[in-house]
Amino acid sequence: MRVEKCDIVICGAGLAGMSLLYRAMKSGLWKDQSVIVIDSIIRDKEERIWSFWKQGKTDFDELIFKDWHHLIFYSNKVERKALKTGQYTYNSISSVDFFSHVFDYLYALPNISFITAEVNEVINEQQYCRVITPEVTYSSTYVFNSIYKKPELRNGDYYLLQHFKGWRIKCSYDRPALDEAYLMDFRASQVHGTTFFYTLPVAEDVLFVEYTLFSEVVLPDKEYTTHLHAYITRVLGINTYEILKEEFGVIPMTNHRFERFDGNIIYLGTAGGDTRASTGYTFTNLQKTITKILDSWEKTGTPFFKKETLGLKQSLYDATLLGVLSRRKYHGYQLFGDLFKKTPATIIFKFLDAETSLWEDMMVMKSLRIFPFLKAFIVAVFWKIFSKK
Ligand SMILES: Cc1cc2nc3c(=O)[nH]c(=O)nc-3n(C[C@H](O)[C@H](O)[C@H](O)COP(=O)(O)OP(=O)(O)OC[C@H]3O[C@@H](n4cnc5c(N)ncnc54)[C@H](O)[C@@H]3O)c2cc1C
Missing domain, CATH: 3.50.50.60 (FAD/NAD(P)-binding domain)
Structure with missing residues (x-):
């Protein structure tokens, strides 16, 4: 060769x-x-x-191509929350x-x-x-x-999928304000796992809408289409639209x-x-x-570095969250609902970017139900110590 x-x-x-x-x-x-x-x-x-x-x-x-200064969270109970995003x-x-x-x-x-x-x-x-x-x-x-x-x-590894279909649609009216993006919109059936929409108005008459799920398996293609159409027509109230582009993706969610x-x-x-x-x-x-x-x-003169951005602390937090989601005792829509209701978005963004202090981590934890998290955290720590390939 x-x-x-x-x-x-x-x-x-x-x-x-x-x-x-x-x-x-x-x-x-x-x-x-x-x-x-x-x-x-x-x-x-x-x-x-x-x-x-x-x-x-x-x-x-x-x-x-577009930035948004106003972010909205919609809970599964149709509560609308304008997020305080500070400089983000x-x-x-x-x-x-x-x-x-x-x-x-x-x-x-x-x-x-x-x-x-x-x-x-x-x-x-x-x-x-x-x-x-x-x-x-x-x-x-x-x-x-x-x-x-x-x-x-390895023992203690979770492996969920984030799978989604997004449409860029042309619609002439009834869209959200141009400066306002729905970061997570849980006004959706949760039967297949944690399910929400992203809704991003990208131009006067163009919206990007994505149907997103966290679960073990992807759905038949028809399901994404049905749910996207139902959300656009029934929830957003847009009856006439044209699909300009489509994206489908699967991202692994694993600790x-x-x-x-x-x-x-x-x-x-x-x-x-x-x-x-x-x-x-x-x-x-x-x-x-x-x-x-x-x-x-x-x-x-070499590419090697020591400290990962997503280090041990983030790995434990992620294992805990994936553990909670996998057990489905505290559902994703409840968990994210509690999180966005009680924690400022600026802290959530910092937390997800691995930039929070321990005190700020506690603010995030405090907004969530303690028992499912405590159990999943102990399991995550156990496997971190004892896991073998
Ligand atoms: C549809 C979609 C939307 C996403 N949206 C976001 C988002 O909004 N925000 C965000 O932060 N992340 C997002 N992600 C997650 C992540 O940012 C993307 O997956 C990103 O593309 C990851 O970059 P990557 O280079 O690791 O992988 P990729 O961009 O997928 O690049 C890997 C490359 O390897 C090539 N390749 C694979 N196998 C072989 C082989 N055997 N031989 C030669 N070449 C090979 C592929 O052709 C590909 O070009 C999204 C992912 C998807 C799938």
């Missing part, structure tokens, strides 16, 4: 791989590195909407804009090659790595791998501890544990991980 050598291989040209490469090249840190990017398909046409809250600047602010805004980026922006920049650089191929295996050889594709083996000092494989679960480093292989994105288990949000954690990698590169 043909062998090709380079400094860095990036396996997976998705959000993680391309955020890293773009930011490394923009910073000038990798200007002398030869880089090969491998993906089985170049995903530049299929749209995903990446949304996230933030209060500072990000490297992709110019791609935000909720923001959306389209993956089509993201890829067009990063590829425009990266394709022009002479030290990067893009290869379309299936990655069969990535092997750590201690001082270097090998990436096996059907026709070529790539040999490099470092591999950044964001190809996700379902992990082998499994993903390996970050294996020799010179660095796992990134969902594959590296950057997806927050309790929410599925990935964008912000991933960008923080990339900052750590690039800071380390600047200081030591």
